[in-house]
Amino acid sequence: MKMHLWSEFIAVIKKEVVPALGCTEPISVALAAAIAAQKLSGKVQKIAVCVSPNLMKNGMGVGVPGTGMVGLPIAAAVGAIAGDPTAGLEVLKRITPKDVIQAKALLNCDSVSVNVADVSYTLYAKVTVSSGIDFITVTIADSHTQVLSIEENGVSTYIAPQFCSKKPQSYDPFKDIVVKDLYDFAVNIPISYISFIEQAQTLNEALSIEGLTENYGLQVGMTFQRNIERGLLSHGLLTDVIMHTSAAADARMDGAMKTAMSNSGSGNQGITATVPVVVAAAYLGVGKDKTLRALVFSHLVAIYIKSQQHKLSALCGASTAAMGAAAAITFLLGGNYQQISHSLSSMIADIAGIICDGAKPSCALKVSSAAGAAVKAALLALDGMHASGDDGIVTNDVDQSIQNLCALVNGSMMQTDVQILDIMINK
Template sequence: MSLESLFLDALQKSLKPALGCTEPLTVALASAWARYYSCGELKSMDVKVSANLYKNAAGVFVPGTGMTGLGIAAAAGWWGGDPRQGLQVLSTLDEKALVAAKQSLSSQTLKVSYCDHPDVFYTHISAQTDSESICVLMGHCHDGLMQVQVNGDVCYEQSTEKPFASSSEQLDKKWSVAEIVRFIEQVDLKKLAFIEQSATLNVALSELGERDSMGLAIGAQLRQQQRRGYISDDLSTEAMILSASASDARMAGAPLAAMSNSGSGNQGIAATLPVVAVAKRLQSSKEQRLRALAMSHLLAIYIKKLQSPLSALCAATTAAMGAGAAINWLLGGDIQQVEQTIRYMIGDISGIYCDGAKPGCALKVSTGAQAAVKAALLALGGRAPLSDGVLERSVDESLKHLGELTLSALIPTDQAIIGWIAARQN
């Protein structure tokens, strides 16, 4: 596969519209598939997921329900989801279905539990109706349907290729920050046209979040303080407000889809909106803006490929490294300065942990946006961070170190966080 084909394929596979947080959507999708293959009245349902998926679903609002957690996600998927819509499975949820879903939570036996499993996307649903038993297995990615059994007979089975590398050694050696920048600068612009949808979807989400002060209203509050004159009207603030507002809306269960990156809406937001904010302020051309968006998304994909798909490292902040690099490029940075932007960000915000999907994610998204602008500007000055700590002289080696933390050192941190979240659910 040519380098151009490799990168375009990665962009097309990793950018997907998603209505709501993708971890509860996985459970809603599995439940909707169970309903799709059944014909009876639901009597009971048992939901079992990986510990990481549980962590990222327990505290986030499920679109259209006003409720949090995997229980309502499973119930909404069964009563009102359309599995053929993929990560927009709950776009068909209506009031009648919602009433039935909420009733099932109180009247039906619906159990949710988690387990240690090598596949962080592991989701197993066992449903019993008045006429059959249905088992649905999902894995490898958020929308990866692997097997469906009805009364013990396999009626669907699919081996799904993993979309993420589990370690840096498994990543194609063609990937590097420099190669991505060269690709973005040279590729036919028409081949990147589909990237524009990321801006369309995520800007709409941001506008809704700010207008309606959704979730923690981080974006709306920052805008209010800006109008009072307490914070300035500059690149950094605008990047924070646009990004935080979109995350506010998404984590509050907004009825609009985000363009996700590598399976995460917040990663998609973090890779999109800081670039949109800066491009607007700089009055960048449509071509510059589109290439910068593609660069940000592709770098975010590369950085995530070096990490565990779900871990104790906040991937929204590492996705923002792609935005920082693209902002530096919009400001006239060359390949070396783009690389130094990422190194600055690794040295700045690489220690932010993921403690589950929740409204507070908007805080971390805003931090990533602010750091992206700061690093982009610092890199223009020509100085480079020293090679120490997690940083190597090579930006690619530095990113590998960051990924290695998620595969080993941060596992005990992840386990501690999952334990705290589980204790609050009981």
């Protein structure tokens, strides 16, 4: 066991599994606007936003918490009016109905513009807030909360240190790591070291309950619930996993004012890595300690796979997160490491082709498909069935299968992403 890396695994989980209120792409715009507005002397009069094509893709149709609206203009406006510049991905947690009215007034006056920028960053948001006299520009790039630069009345007042000179080679905790190392960590780490992951359960379960009690989005979770009541479906592991997981996505993607625990910069990925595992643990009557181990395993596998892919790629992130859930559910069902690796192989064979065509309420459909696939892969693995090296991009080595998936995402699916963006922007 590579115990010397355990502290690094914990650090990467704490970095990548964080609370986020709302879809993280429009939230990054809201955060840039909030930081800029804080430095502005005078009332916000105009807001100009420039974003990368991929950020536009994930910001066009998704609900912005507390506003009842979708899109980047309202995110920028309410962020500038009332966003908390110190709250990171929870920048909108303190907005009020009065703030939303003021933000909508800016939109009604055509005082907010959003354009697509030709930049090298996949994740990029540049927001300029003006009072009519002064103007402040804040640029966020590379990650949802990383401020690249700040300009005040055209004068640069801040440049992120890592961009001032040649960026040093960062330490990669996953270098020379295989899935077995992640498994060894999850089953052997002292529980006290990973108790923090319980917050993921608390936050994402609350979102699920919200989605099952209020009318959000496509109501995928509520549809399952209604059809159980009608007798067309019945409670069971598969049904309950799909119902609860999709309900959380319903609520989040339609702007519920409840924080998700994200994974790799995505609330839906955090939901998909969390809720199926929590539901399976409750269904099986598993104790708290094993549930926490399963949650850490799920989130770490999801991070491990996602870290090998380009940011905001053409592959739906929920499918990557569900691979972590499949591994964790297999573990909860008593599966050994070989069976866990088999469940991951089946997931790659099953849902590798789910595209990301932006953040929007119908993402709950993809979340439900990914969550259901995780249960299916786990059950197959326990019965000794799995996709083998004769099946497409899958090999008989799970880590090589993951590398093949990521090569597909980082290679030919780059053109898929271009085509998706072209279709969406020209609709």
